[in-house]
Amino acid sequence: MSATYPLTVIEERGACPGLTGFIESVHVMISTVADEFGVPDMELTVVLTGDITGSIRARSEIERDFAPERAGGIVKGKTISLVRDFSETAIVLDTGGVAAEEELDQAELLHLVVHEYGHALVGRLRAVAGTRPPKTIRSKTPEEVAAIWAYEAADEFRCDLFSNALLGQSITVTPSSGGEPRRFTLADLLGEGYRDAFAGLLDDVHPGWADLVHAYRTHQVGLDEMYESLLFGTGAMLKLIAHADAVEHAGGNAPLLTGYADHPAVQRLLGPVWTPIREVLDTTPTLLSLADFAAVDRAIQDCGRHIVAMWASLGVTGHLTEDDQLYVSVS
Numbered sequence: 001m002s003a004t005y006p007l008t009v010i011e012e013r014g015a016c017p018g019l020t021g022f023i024e025s026v027h028v029m030i031s032t033v034a035d036e037f038g039v040p041d042m043e044l045t046v047v048l049t050g051d052i053t054g055s056i057r058a059r060s061e062i063e064r065d066f067a068p069e070r071a072g073g074i075v076k077g078k079t080i081s082l083v084r085d086f087s088e089t090a091i092v093l094d095t096g097g098v099a100a101e102e103e104l105d106q107a108e109l110l111h112l113v114v115h116e117y118g119h120a121l122v123g124r125l126r127a128v129a130g131t132r133p134p135k136t137i138r139s140k141t142p143e144e145v146a147a148i149w150a151y152e153a154a155d156e157f158r159c160d161l162f163s164n165a166l167l168g169q170s171i172t173v174t175p176s177s178g179g180e181p182r183r184f185t186l187a188d189l190l191g192e193g194y195r196d197a198f199a200g201l202l203d204d205v206h207p208g209w210a211d212l213v214h215a216y217r218t219h220q221v222g223l224d225e226m227y228e229s230l231l232f233g234t235g236a237m238l239k240l241i242a243h244a245d246a247v248e249h250a251g252g253n254a255p256l257l258t259g260y261a262d263h264p265a266v267q268r269l270l271g272p273v274w275t276p277i278r279e280v281l282d283t284t285p286t287l288l289s290l291a292d293f294a295a296v297d298r299a300i301q302d303c304g305r306h307i308v309a310m311w312a313s314l315g316v317t318g319h320l321t322e323d324d325q326l327y328v329s330v331s
Contacts, residue, residue: 002028007045027117030117030166047093048095052093072194073194078092128290133148156242160242160250161286170184195247202266231311
């Protein structure tokens with residue numbers, strides 16, 4: 001086991017037994033990649049659990065209200081920085097409490113593990129590169145939130161493609177019609193699930209977000225409820241786009257949004273936000289070295305200005321007052 005990236009594996013809360021060896025083998029493989037890309041030392045704890053909600057809440061103060069439901073599915077894994085610089089990191093994996101005689105799907109488990117390891121590596125690189133935004137006691141401005149939403153969405157895309165690369169190295173597919181075997185991809189594993197979820201939520205974006213702002217203007221909802229719903233809805237939608245677009249890319253298909261270009265949600269809101277992020281992702285490696293990380297991460301975070309512009313197009317802006325308080329206005 002790597003001395004640079006020491007590993008501890010914990011099984012708890014009715015986790016499917018017998019997976020420690022699998023985790024250790026993946027850890028060795030990813031540790032080699034991490035070393036090649038100059039990821040600084042970090043201690044990793046992988047928690048295998050049958051109760052992901054309980055395991056995450058027990059390990060993170062900021063995740064006391066964690067719930068696994070997300071747009072597009074249920075969270076099966078989460079990476080938690082136990083200290084702010086990610087030098088001590090926990091990866092919590094939901095093994096479903098599967099009985100010992102039932103076999104977990106190898107491809108699904110490998111994707112889950114590698115994807116979360118990707119978050120651990122990226123989180124460590126961001127902390128050491130100095131591009132992780134500072135922690136604030138006050139409420140964050142729209143610009144600060146948007147920069148985080150931009151890099152979190154980009155991280156999901158990169159971690160999915162990192163997983164896709166390792167899936168292809170480990171698993172092959174033989175076409176049912178015969179012919180040469182080919183590499184297994186994330187598209188083979190996940191199919192159209194993320195794309196269908198994205199398509200099903202487009203009306204929630206438009207006219208949904210405009211309706212939400214209108215509900216505030218007509219005194220149907222309060223300012224805080226409207227503002228938080230808009231911001232967190234944006235973050236969730238961008239992560240869903242990132243996952244769906246990564247699957248399309250892995251399958252050799254056109255970018256996700258090209259198939260929905262006529263929908264007003266894509267034309268007016270999502271396209272101007274995701275397209276600049278995708279352009280940075282398309283012109284930079286999936287995993288960045290420490291030497292290259294800061295410049296690319298700043299470019300991704302700068303794409304947050306398009307998110308701010310999108311909120312402003314709905315009439316929602318915000319700024320800090322002279323006493324360092326957030327003031328949100330709706331025009």
